[in-house]
Amino acid sequence: MNLSDQLLQYILSGLSTGAIYALIGLGFAIIYNSTGIINFAQGEFVMFGGMLGVYFFHKQGLALPIAFLLAVVVTALCGVLFERFAIRPLRRPTPMNMVIITIGGSIFLRGVAMIAWGKDTHVLPTFSGDEPISFAGATLLPQHLWIFAITILLIIGTKLFFSHTISGKAMSACAVNRRAAGLVGIDVRRMIMFSFILSSAIGAMAGIIIAPLTMTSYDVGVMLGLKGFCAAIIGGMSSGLPTVIGGLLLGVLESLGAGFSSGYKDAVAFVILLLILFFRPQGLFSRGSSERV
Amino acid sequence: MQRELLKFALFAALVLVAAPLYFQGGYILNVLVFVGINTMLAIGLNLLLGFAGQISLGQAAFYGLGAYISAILTTTHGFNPWLAMIFAALAVGALAFVIGFPILKLKGHYLAMATLGFGIIVYIVINEYVDLTGGPSGFPGIPNLSIGSISFDSDMKNYYLIWVATLGVMLLAINLTRSRIGRALRAIHDSEVAAQVLGINARLLKVQIFACSAMISSLAGSLYAHYITFVSPSTFGFHFSVELLTMVVIGGLGSIYGSFLGAALITLLPEFLRAFHDYDIIFYGALLMIMTIFLPGGLIQGGTLVWNYLRNTLGGKGGADA
Numbered sequence: 001m002n003l004s005d006q007l008l009q010y011i012l013s014g015l016s017t018g019a020i021y022a023l024i025g026l027g028f029a030i031i032y033n034s035t036g037i038i039n040f041a042q043g044e045f046v047m048f049g050g051m052l053g054v055y056f057f058h059k060q061g062l063a064l065p066i067a068f069l070l071a072v073v074v075t076a077l078c079g080v081l082f083e084r085f086a087i088r089p090l091r092r093p094t095p096m097n098m099v100i101i102t103i104g105g106s107i108f109l110r111g112v113a114m115i116a117w118g119k120d121t122h123v124l125p126t127f128s129g130d131e132p133i134s135f136a137g138a139t140l141l142p143q144h145l146w147i148f149a150i151t152i153l154l155i156i157g158t159k160l161f162f163s164h165t166i167s168g169k170a171m172s173a174c175a176v177n178r179r180a181a182g183l184v185g186i187d188v189r190r191m192i193m194f195s196f197i198l199s200s201a202i203g204a205m206a207g208i209i210i211a212p213l214t215m216t217s218y219d220v221g222v223m224l225g226l227k228g229f230c231a232a233i234i235g236g237m238s239s240g241l242p243t244v245i246g247g248l249l250l251g252v253l254e255s256l257g258a259g260f261s262s263g264y265k266d267a268v269a270f271v272i273l274l275l276i277l278f279f280r281p282q283g284l285f286s287r288g289s290s291e292r293v
Numbered sequence: 294m295q296r297e298l299l300k301f302a303l304f305a306a307l308v309l310v311a312a313p314l315y316f317q318g319g320y321i322l323n324v325l326v327f328v329g330i331n332t333m334l335a336i337g338l339n340l341l342l343g344f345a346g347q348i349s350l351g352q353a354a355f356y357g358l359g360a361y362i363s364a365i366l367t368t369t370h371g372f373n374p375w376l377a378m379i380f381a382a383l384a385v386g387a388l389a390f391v392i393g394f395p396i397l398k399l400k401g402h403y404l405a406m407a408t409l410g411f412g413i414i415v416y417i418v419i420n421e422y423v424d425l426t427g428g429p430s431g432f433p434g435i436p437n438l439s440i441g442s443i444s445f446d447s448d449m450k451n452y453y454l455i456w457v458a459t460l461g462v463m464l465l466a467i468n469l470t471r472s473r474i475g476r477a478l479r480a481i482h483d484s485e486v487a488a489q490v491l492g493i494n495a496r497l498l499k500v501q502i503f504a505c506s507a508m509i510s511s512l513a514g515s516l517y518a519h520y521i522t523f524v525s526p527s528t529f530g531f532h533f534s535v536e537l538l539t540m541v542v543i544g545g546l547g548s549i550y551g552s553f554l555g556a557a558l559i560t561l562l563p564e565f566l567r568a569f570h571d572y573d574i575i576f577y578g579a580l581l582m583i584m585t586i587f588l589p590g591g592l593i594q595g596g597t598l599v600w601n602y603l604r605n606t607l608g609g610k611g612g613a614d615a
Contacts (some may be wrong), residue, residue, distance in 0.1 A: 108578025
């Protein structure tokens with residue numbers, strides 16, 4: 001394998017993990033834009049997706065597509081419950097309180113997963129076999145293609161949802177100005193609940209499609225969540241293309257970083273996160289230039 | 294101030310005289326040493342979070358850096374432990390001061406994420422820099438502290454050593470919060486812009502208190518390293534930063550004795566909940582959410598509310614308004 005092939009290999013596998021980060025980042029952005037909250041429990045939704053997928057497939061013996069669907073629905077339900085019982089009751093929602101509550105929520109959910117399914121790592125079978133596909137000198141697994149396909153579908157889907165449905169438009173209105181949205185008759189509380197449903201469902205899907213490649217356990221949510229957040233920060237908290245690009249960029253950089261030193265692979269995302277927060281702290285999401293939903 | 298000093302003296306007497314007499318050594322004393330270490334750490338975080346209103350999810354990193362710098366300097370390079378401790382605190386304080394400027398420009402969620410990111414980077418470096426730190430398997434053989442011929446090698450001796458340090462930190466914090474600086478910090482907490490308009494150098498002050506809190510954490514880390522004589526990275530991970538946050542929030546934001554209460558509760562609770570060993574993580578999570586929703590002032594505020602209620606109902610109708 002020569003250098004350029006190797007490079008292509010790193011980039012391709014980086015793009016597939018990057019797609020996952022992009023989906024998680026979208027989840028962050030959707031909730032942030034409708035509520036102004038950074039949901040630290042976002043990674044836990046991703047973990048729940050993967051773990052529930054494993055549960056329904058292995059323990060209940062359901063077919064993979066049904067297990068997939070059930071896992072997404074149950075995770076979305078968790079998202080609703082989380083919003084209803086942890087976010088909504090707060091009387092004075094300062095950012096600090098919200099950070100503490102969502103952190104509390106995230107370790108609570110992690111604990112629930114640990115007690116329900118133990119501390120072991122679990123694996124899902126790939127969606128359509130393990131026969132590698134060679135592509136311009138690099139090899140891909142069919143699962144990589146599934147990841148790309150599902151990510152693209154989800155991105156197009158959310159885009160259409162936000163621009164062509166009445167609920168989606170109402171959510172966009174809340175993102176621009178919650179108070180004004182309320183004044184023109186939009187039920188802001190319902191839109192907030194929608195945003196939790198949407199982002200927990202997207203998170204769950206990300207968790208399921210990555211589970212066959214990286215395995216899953218009760219504690220994968222922390223890292224995945226933080227990297228998804230990093231993607232959203234690169235994308236300026238937009239729930240559209242910029243965050244997706246942020247995720248892909250992060251995935252590729254991390255994959256190339258792992259080529260140099262696998263031990264420090266995880267540090268790459270956080271160094272990027274700090275650099276962006278330091279040097280473009282507010283700059284990356286100047287309102288005019290990026291799409292905010 | 295008079296009453297404050299009296300309160301502190303009472304607390305110190307309770308901790309230094311009554312507790313060791315009552316417990317006599319043994320396992321519970323070992324737990325109480327950890328209450329001391331965690332109280333110190335919680336106060337460090339509380340200065341930042343409760344008074345200045347700035348969150349940090351990277352406190353475990355400063356704690357870990359203090360512990361590892363002490364460990365490496367004394368064991369690998371043969372430094373005097375006390376000297377190493379001072380050096381560690383200064384180095385960690387300087388690091389916090391330097392990164393404080395860009396980090397504390399951020400607010401709310403972004404500040405939380407940035408400090409968290411910093412904490413994870415430090416954790417990864419400690420884990421991966423095996424030549425220096427011993428990596429995941431830990432760093433053994435750290436010497437105990439000693440004064441002259443007295444070596445702090447038992448739980449009882451360490452109890453006194455660590456609680457004297459903790460009481461020192463408490464006194465420092467009490468004085469700090471009642472000084473001009475304390476009032477300025479509270480002004481920043483309420484409104485940074487308003488504070489600046491009043492002539493407070495908010496940016497510098499935030500960084501200074503961040504560095505101060507890092508130095509306290511580093512000191513706690515050094516004491517921990519010399520007490521346990523072994524350090525490993527898992528002690529200083531993200532989970533511990535969250536545990537510290539839980540202590541401060543449960544005890545009461547902005548209350549020094551609250552930090553002690555929170556630290557004592559979170560440190561002692563697992564000892565009483567042995568049967569529910571794995572459930573403690575759920576418990577922390579639920580506690581964080583419930584406290585923030587229903588009792589944002591923490592245990593200290595809850596205690597005050599109950600006390601006032603009792604005084605008003607029992608003290609008859611002539612008492613103050615409820």
